[in-house]
Amino acid sequence: MNRLKVMVSGANGRMGREVVKMLKKDDDLLYVGGIDPIVSSQQETDDNPIYQRLEEALIAEKPDVIVDFTNPHVVKDNVRTAIELGVSPVVGTTGLTLEDILILDKLAKEHEIGGVIAPNFAIGAVLMMKFAQTAAKYMPNVEIIEYHHDQKLDAPSGTALKTAELIQQVRKELKQGHPNEKETLIGARGGAFSGFRIHSVRLPGLVAHQEVILGDLGQTLTIRHDSIDRESFMPGVNLAIKKVKSLRGIIYGLEHLLN
Numbered sequence: 001m002n003r004l005k006v007m008v009s010g011a012n013g014r015m016g017r018e019v020v021k022m023l024k025k026d027d028d029l030l031y032v033g034g035i036d037p038i039v040s041s042q043q044e045t046d047d048n049p050i051y052q053r054l055e056e057a058l059i060a061e062k063p064d065v066i067v068d069f070t071n072p073h074v075v076k077d078n079v080r081t082a083i084e085l086g087v088s089p090v091v092g093t094t095g096l097t098l099e100d101i102l103i104l105d106k107l108a109k110e111h112e113i114g115g116v117i118a119p120n121f122a123i124g125a126v127l128m129m130k131f132a133q134t135a136a137k138y139m140p141n142v143e144i145i146e147y148h149h150d151q152k153l154d155a156p157s158g159t160a161l162k163t164a165e166l167i168q169q170v171r172k173e174l175k176q177g178h179p180n181e182k183e184t185l186i187g188a189r190g191g192a193f194s195g196f197r198i199h200s201v202r203l204p205g206l207v208a209h210q211e212v213i214l215g216d217l218g219q220t221l222t223i224r225h226d227s228i229d230r231e232s233f234m235p236g237v238n239l240a241i242k243k244v245k246s247l248r249g250i251i252y253g254l255e256h257l258l259n
């Protein structure tokens with residue numbers, strides 16, 4: 001059986017390094033090289049070149065799938081380039097807007113290409129988002145607190161935004177808090193999303209964590225997920241790589257690939 005050829009954009013980053021390790025352990029997948037602005041001698045071997053430019057890499061190696069864990073500033077152009085060159089993108093990079101995703105979906109359909117964009121590849125995080133959505137239907141007073149390492153570029157996290165979008169679909173419209181509430185320190189109440197709030201904590205020592213807290217008369221419900229190691233994302237990335245060639249257009253969220 002032909003092994004699926006996979007490249008990794010952002011191969012020298014925290015997630016990229018983990019993905020390369022995972023690919024090298026899977027006999028059904030063939031890692032054919034990475035893309036990263038800084039070529040690290042530790043990672044580059046004759047078998048696994050590291051390119052500095054995506055287009056050059058895709059033309060030279062002709063992978064089936066490109067996995068992207070780069071940054072919010074470059075991800076949209078990366079996905080567009082991959083689709084135009086006929087390579088299926090599996091994207092974990094956060095920072096794409098819903099409008100960006102619609103544009104990329106249209107482009108992917110025009111090129112008859114499948115793609116996966118998932119703000120969180122950890123199964124526990126997907127369940128946390130689903131449970132929060134179910135709970136918000138019955139308990140519409142809700143706040144999201146996400147906690148990440150202090151090198152993260154975007155706030156709020158992609159996971160928090162996706163959670164908020166899922167909650168918004170089912171939650172009775174309601175502006176929370178006291179109508180005369182006054183912030184005496186700007187930002188103290190977090191970011192406003194459709195009448196509820198998202199708070200972002202950044203500290204060394206954290207990996208990726210989120211709490212959704214729902215309140216009602218005399219009770220609160222807290223739904224919490226913790227990624228304590230980046231290994232937590234790898235089964236989801238692996239699943240997306242193996243399913244993406246059978247898709248047409250972009251799916252947004254790992255939940256669409258789970259039974």
Ligand SMILES: NC(=O)C1=CN([C@@H]2O[C@H](COP(=O)(O)OP(=O)(O)OC[C@H]3O[C@@H](n4cnc5c(N)ncnc54)[C@H](OP(=O)(O)O)[C@@H]3O)[C@@H](O)[C@H]2O)C=CC1
Nearest residue numbers: 010012013014015035036069070074092093094119120121
């Ligand atoms: N969906 C999910 O499950 C998860 C998503 N993420 C997301 O993944 C993204 C990456 O996170 P993380 O690995 O921690 O970040 P890092 O900063 O550790 O890694 C990003 C890497 O991409 C490189 N890079 C920058 N520009 C380009 C480019 N144009 N082409 C190729 N490589 C490029 C960076 O190089 P340089 O440093 O030189 O700029 C860096 O090596 C973030 O958006 C994060 O939110 C993270 C974890 C899980």
Ligand SMILES: O=C(O)C1=N[C@H](C(=O)O)C[C@H](O)C1
Nearest residue numbers: 094119120152157158159208
């Ligand atoms: O930057 C990270 O680390 C993470 N980013 C994703 C996000 O923004 O939700 C996923 C996970 O939380 C880790």
